Amino acid sequence: MRTFSLLKGQPVFNTKSGQKIGEVCDLCISSNGKVNGLLIKKGVFFKQSFFLDIEKVASFGLDGIMIEDNGHLVKLKDDPEYTLIHQHSLNGMMMLSKSGESLGLLKDVYFQEELGTIIGYEITDGFFSELTEGKQVIQSEKPLAIGKDAIIVDVNNT
Numbered sequence: 001m002r003t004f005s006l007l008k009g010q011p012v013f014n015t016k017s018g019q020k021i022g023e024v025c026d027l028c029i030s031s032n033g034k035v036n037g038l039l040i041k042k043g044v045f046f047k048q049s050f051f052l053d054i055e056k057v058a059s060f061g062l063d064g065i066m067i068e069d070n071g072h073l074v075k076l077k078d079d080p081e082y083t084l085i086h087q088h089s090l091n092g093m094m095m096l097s098k099s100g101e102s103l104g105l106l107k108d109v110y111f112q113e114e115l116g117t118i119i120g121y122e123i124t125d126g127f128f129s130e131l132t133e134g135k136q137v138i139q140s141e142k143p144l145a146i147g148k149d150a151i152i153v154d155v156n157n158t
Contacts, residue, residue: 001119002060003108004084012040012065012073017056017139020052021070027109028080029090033144035109035116038065039083040073045100049086082130082146084109094150095123097139105139106151109139117141 004027012021017022022042028051030036038052056072057065067073095103105122113119121138142154 001110002113003110003122005019005108007038007060007065010063010065012052014070014141015066015068019070021048021067021073024065026086027111029082029084029109031081031119031146032120033146035111036117037080039076039080039086042073048137050074051076051080054113057113059063077093090146090151095121096152098152103153103155104136105149109137118144121151 007024008026010024012023012070013019014021022040024038024105025041027035028037028039034150035054037054037072038057040050040052041047042050042051050073052067056067058068059066065143082088082090090106093106095106097103102119104125107124109118110122119141121137121140124134127137137149138153138155140153140155144154145152
């Protein structure tokens with residue numbers, strides 16, 4: 001299990017050549033709440049975004065992401081359904097329980113790297129709340145509903 005904040009900025013390496021290919025800049029999340037890939041920034045001066053299917057990752061290490069073939073990086077033609085911080089960003093969206101209780105604002109996600117399953121959501125009520133209460137994590141293995149104004153998550157069976 002890993003959070004996006006730990007993954008962001010990690011280098012992506014080719015296991016055969018040892019070459020650094022790029023670095024992780026975001027998660028690609030489907031409308032059913034599953035992480036289906038990583039956005040990888042590649043380039044020195046003119047950085048371009050590439051999609052890396054989560055199933056094409058050979059391993060998620062503490063200090064880097066390993067892939068076996070540079071061809072696994074696909075140039076982005078269309079924007080992903082949702083991301084955590086870029087286009088169609090979920091960061092800062094209001095989270096509500098299915099019973100209509102406000103949980104806070106989405107700050108980060110916990111997910112199983114190999115499967116892409118989101119299993120928890122780090123939420124915030126703001127900077128001062130984090131200082132006094134610490135970070136809050138909502139656990140939910142149920143798929144969430146992502147709407148224009150809010151993210152709905154089932155937290156009844158946690």
